[in-house]
Amino acid sequence: MRWSGRDILFRNWLPLWLPVFSEAASIGVVFIGVLGLFGWAIGYAPLIQLSPHYVGLNPVTALVLVLSGTGLWIRTSQSTISNPLWRKIAVLLGFMVALVGVLNLAQHLFRLSFCIDQIFFVGKLGAWEFSRRAAMAPNEAVCFIFSGLVLVFFDLETKEGFRPSQALILAQGLIALLALLGYGYRALSSYKPGSAIAISIPSAVALGLWTLGSLAARPDAGIMQVITSLTTGGAMARRLLPMALLVPIVLAAVWFLGQKAGYFETEAGVSMFAVSSILIFTTLIWWNARLLFKADVKRMRTEKHLAVQYKSTRALAEANNLEQAFSKIIEAICTSIGWSVGTGWIVDEKGNVLRCVSVWCSKELEASEFVEMTRSSSFEKGQGLPGRVWTSGQPVWIEDVVPDSNFPRGKAALRAGLHGAFAFPVRLGSESLGIIECFSKTIERPDAALLEMLTAIGSQIGQFIERQRAEEQLRQTSSELARSNTDLQQFAYVASHDLFEPLRMVKSFLQLLREHSSGKLDKESEEFISYAMDGANRMRALISDLLAYSRVDRQGQSMEPTDCNLVLEGALANLKVAIDESGAKISHPPLPTVEGDLVQLIQLFQNLIGNAIKFHGEEPPRVDITVTRKEGEWIFCFRDNGIGIDPKHFERIFEIFQRLHTREEYPGTGIGLSICKRIVERHGGRIWVESTPGQGSAFYFSFPVMRG
């Protein structure tokens, strides 16, 4: 969101500085009270009454001002605001202030005489020339009751957000304002001040300050929340409220002075007051309404732009191909901004012309000629509106296309009643892949913000096109990969299958040759025959492993619940000779039932146990099988005490034909673990190894736990 300079100003300083002002105001109130008390102590009258004509500040009033100022400071200062002890002190001060007010008011109302305002400086009060005018006034007492209650219930708030304390603050503010205005207007008059105003000037000032300070103490609560907020309501309150206060005060002063100077009669004064109020307030309200109007227009435009952005992003997300994306986005843009026709252009494969791929036209518009013409047109660089955008790579706005010299469809546009137009590029980096145009029935003034936003959408569409192309390429590559994989499997299967027969022949003829020539050949020739037999045997093992490998996917059986205890039994039966010869010990817990292919699972178990026996160390081989259940998977572990594997080969050993030893060291084809990997993956699991050379290996594989 972009804030205007004005907003930032209010956002930054108003809620930050109001509590500071509040603290300063509370200190000001305490200061006035202390000054009054000091005046009484040293008997210096100007500190108490400013001028001999005015009422003096009662010493108890001065003390109460100190108390209420301190209370406000506690309620507003960062150092005390959230401390429970200080809060209690503020409440206590509030009670004391309110109590003084109540006692004094009772004194006035019921003619009682607690002499609450005469407890200090009794002697001086008695000797005071205007002693009766240094008493605490009833309206002052009311103010104290209010401010005392405010201090007690400072943060009380109803569910609806109403703060009783703020109502009391305002009421006390009105009383203070009344007294201050009275003093103000009296100062304008040359009459001798009478005794009607009973609040002393220092007290009135202090009460006014207290009102402002306590309102500022919570800038984000109650009525202050509206005033300090960044909303249009807040802006209006900030503009109008000071005026609503100041204008009547100033007008009344002018009226008062004018009348005193004899410029006009009372009636004329009243009517002038009324007319000036009307004039000033009408101007103020109109000015304010204009600002609100402008803000609203801006907001509505932003909303429209947001709608365009939202709809086009959605259209892009939903589109399956380029044509669909274009037509949906063009419709989204035109309907959101209320324009009648939209067209989409793509740079053709050879890259030398723009071709129309999509046209959207509002139902109310009869523009078949324009639409047909657009569909059948193609534009070169610089030609027409799309050509111009293509050349510059920048959006273009034409207020009216009809008189435009570089708009070949001008006449058709005129007959369709189309005038305003803009176009923006669909870009990938600096390359323009296409153009989108929109037409309106009216002549339209350029909207830079709209164009800026649409250019961003153009880049989004460009990325979409790029993604589509990449996806298409990926699809092609993976289908090629799948085809070549199938071919390879087919080849491996056919080759290994068909090689068996000639190999069998080679073996049996070698066998025959050996029997036939037994004792007739020299030792060397017999050795040659042995080598040939050996090679044929190895080749047989290799072909049979290769066949097993290519069969994992080709000839796998359907998956069924398979008891792994039976699987293990099958594998151990197949390995019986090797186990007996090596004296291998195999331990295992009861094994779970998994969804799988029995034959392949036996092969998996057999390969792993077979390897553990084959790659044994000095001690007789031991295989510990364990199984744990973790996050919806069975994790099987085949741990042996064999020669172990160097961690740098952990990945490699699962690849086909990868062996870490020569045939002389350990026999094998290097296919066993790659078969295991294929089997595990076909069952939806993973296989991995952990090992330390010389300390045995642990082969792990996971299987999904059966549902239900």
Ligand code: ADP
């Ligand atoms: P082969 O056993 O036919 O050599 P595999 O694919 O089964 O082929 O194993 C690949 C290589 O992984 C083996 O040559 C061997 O070096 C290593 N290997 C497999 N299992 C173990 C094991 N339990 N202990 C040590 N090394 C092993």
